[in-house]
Amino acid sequence: MVDYCLLLMKKEVDRMTLLIGPMSKHLLGHKDLTDHNDIVEVSPDEHVLIPMVCYGSTNVELLVKEGDRVKVGTKIAIRNDNMTMPVFSSVSGVVSCVQKNMHDMLRPVDHLFIENDFKYEKVRSFEPLDYQKASREELIDFMMNAGIVGCGGAGFPSYIKYKYAKDVKTVLINGVECEPYITTDYRMMMNNLDLLIIGCLAMKKMAGAQEVIIAIKETKKDLIAKVNEAIKSYPDIKVFPVPDKYPMGWERTVIYQVFKKRYDRLPGEIGVIVNNSTTAIFFARALTTGEANVEKLITVSGDGIKQPANVKVRIGTPVSKIIKSLGGYTADEVSVISGGPMMGRTVPNDTFVITPCSNSITVLIKKDYPDIACLRCGRCSDYCPAALQPVRINDMEKAKDVDSLIKSNAIDCIECGLCSYVCPSRLEVTEGVRRGKRMVIARKKQEEQK
């Protein structure tokens, strides 16, 4: 018992070793709804709405004004506080105004309206850069100025990981894509192998790493074969097949799977930098073309959409336009989720737009379930990848007991949705933990301001 307490205090060994449960689960992927279908191109209508939000912050400086002409790739805004993040126009046309619009952060925020002239004239946003000749510093600056953000959903500016990299041995390219329905990383890798390799090599150089490992689900045999063929003459790049479990794509889980190591705060502690596979491809595309990434491949899937598909779409295009292009909804009552069904956010309507970190829209038919009380079965704890006790955290949240929420590590929740998924009573356990986590964050902010 004493040993257990010591282990609990030592975070790198952490709670995962102690609470015996699977901590991950094979989920029905529904990937076949979109993974081999034709890609559908959806063009914006007479305007796009570019969100003035960068990595959750609205502290964004506008660089254009009403009436200005812009082209595809014109820098229109920048976040420049503790991080630098440029925003580019996705169409050519005229700047109209700034207006509030629904954002997938679940609140209205400022969006720049740009009238689309349908010419799609381009401007070179920056000079292309040969990663083989460029220095590490030049590559990091390029990544920053090109606005490369994590494409796994979070949208963290990627250059920061490299700027502070020290003693990195491995760049781990995360191509796991463990959430049900989403197939964009799969399609991006299948269709852009040359760029994937360039991105890997450029990132390896920036990190001063010795190797690149690409993690892909072992069930994606066609992709693994194609990537292995493409990297034949690159001995420093390897593919690592990982089990088809959720949340295998979570940084901690995939790192443990590949290296059998845990870390306290950041993967750099064990000599690893992690980037999403689509991020590597976008970085390579910017390096080779000098063009900003203003288009995304988005999986639009679920039982609530008539024609599930991977959609090529410009940033700032309203989701309602995409839904219409795919034949509309299959039912009157649907949930529109920005992201996958596990970690995504249910948005009250479909007026929100595609952002640089969008990767999917999941549409599910709403179903009513009878109210059943918690069975105290413990499944939510058994499966929690962060080794939390979601049902207890729900109780603390209901009691507004922030001290207990802090002690129970509610802040470590990665909002993966697994506790709700496995709950036999179909309780919204994740929502309770999410609220509890917000309470802890609010308390920490209050303490910082004192």
Ligand code: SF4
């Ligand atoms: S949502 Fe949070 S509490 Fe629930 S299983 Fe995932 S990490 Fe654990």
Ligand code: SF4
């Ligand atoms: S919340 Fe659900 S999974 Fe967790 S103990 Fe209760 S019934 Fe079981």
